[in-house]
Amino acid sequence: MTSSTRVHIVSLGCARNDVDSEELAGRLEAGGFLLVDEPQEAEAVVVNTCGFIESAKKDSIDTLLAASDLKGNGTTQRVVAVGCMAERYGTELADALPEADAVLGFDDYADIDAKLRLIMSGAHLEAHTPTDRRRLLPVSPAQRQAAAPGVAIPGMGAPDLPAGVAPASGPRAVRRRIGGGPSAPVKIASGCDRRCAFCAIPSFRGSFVSRPIDDIVAEASWLVDHGVREVFLVSENTSSYGKDLGELGALETLLHRLDAVAGLDQIRVSYLQPAEIRPGLIETMCGLGKVVPYFDLSFQHAAPAVLRRMRRFGDPDSFGDLLERIRRLSPRAGVRSNVIVGFPGETEADVEILAEFLSTARLDALGVFAYSDEEGTEGVRLADHVPDDVIEERYARLSDLATSLVEERALERVGEPVRVLIEAIEDGVPVGRAEHQGPEVDGVTSFPDAGASLAVGDLAWGRVVAAEGVDLIAREEQPS
Secondary structure (H helix, E strand, O other), rough: OOOOOOOEEOOOOHHHHHHHHHHHHHHHOOOOOOOOHHHHOOOOOEEEEEEOHHHHHHHHHHHHHHHHHHHHHOOEEEEEHHHHHHHHHHHHHHHHOOOEEEEOOOHHHHHHHHHHHHHOOOOOOOOOOOOEEEHHHHOOOOHHHHHHHOOOOOOOOOOOOOOOOOOOOOOOOOOOOOOOOOOEEEOOOEOOOOOOOOHHHHHHHHOOOEEOHHHHHHHHHHHHHHOEEEEEEEEOOOOOOOOOOOOOOOHHHHHHEEEEEEEEEEEEEEEHHHOOOOOHHHHHHOOOEOOOOOOEEOOOOOOHHHHHHHHOOHEEEEEEEEHHHHHHHOOOOOOEEEEEEEEOOOOHHHHHHHHHHHHHHHEEEEEEEOOOOOOOOOOHHOOOOOHHHHHHHHHHHHHHHHHHHHHHHHHHHOOOOEEEEEEEEEHHHHHHHHEOOOOOOOOOEEOOOOHHHHOOOOEEEEEEEEEEEOOEEEEEEEOO
């Protein structure tokens, strides 16, 4: 292997995985590898897998197999699986998928360059035996910050990279941007302490640990220096940020610090638990100039009986009150959520409660998921599993409702002023996201009459003149 061995990284799943992929890219580049944009050009293809639900796991397998097929092209020599699915299954995945030349877990990230160099030389690396990563940190959140440096936590930064990969002074970002663009995710915490009965993520991502504020601010500044205008704060549970830092309002403090970062124009917050949102957080998110009024609220259901079985909290009234508080402070705030249908014990009456709540919630984006058992979760052991055909029918019904509701909400925005971050020029048309639209999943806003007046990275003011599904069409117009 030469020092210029070409590597392509495929990043699957969520924005948190994208941060991890950029950490891997930074470490590999610092170790002498050359990152390339196309898998066909690479001698090694590293697939950052997703292990969340069955469809994501299938996509990961299909991507690994497709990458393995490239090994006949004369260029690609090795395919390596990393990420959540690799961490979750380890030896099991390696045995089931011999097409992958190695399966590496989170503990391999710190010396990923050395590991890949061995793999390229033909060495066989044994996959790890999966373990419950919640056991790696103390049960008490107050004790975790002291223990965290000894635990591999992808995407949370580390001080061990050479100059050129990170800022020259201060806490150092561990990443190399992949693909560029004016928006970038920043991981502010990792893991989760919740015990939702349908979710396996805490077992392979570990207990919740916050990233220090100084590190996050330093990484945001580094990203601004690399062309970023919007940072997207990501974690498994953002509303818990700071519980292990000894500061109840740590997220508000973080937002104030980021609001002062020179050159940063927008801050977007993701994945908030409705039951954990404090009035002060709503006020901060709606009041700071750079924080976009965008609320990613994890409702999951609305029927109290189902939520209790899920080990979650809430009901239509409390969720409605939360939405009212948000819109009282910011009438045009964007709200997105996800719901699960078919959870064990769910009745037709529960589905009607959910449908009625969604019909009044005025959500801008809504993901509907059909429940499926995830090994290792409490849901697998619950009684009264809903038959598969009933789950499919409920999923289809609620998906159709969701499509109708978010399209109605988009039409409500016709006539509203919008500020849009331009992310692409498609067939000569500037396309981006308004403040209520999150990356990749919440629709886009286009300026078909703008011509060459807008470029990628611009923040454009406009007024919505039409909607096509969840996508908006705007004309340029300065705010009054």
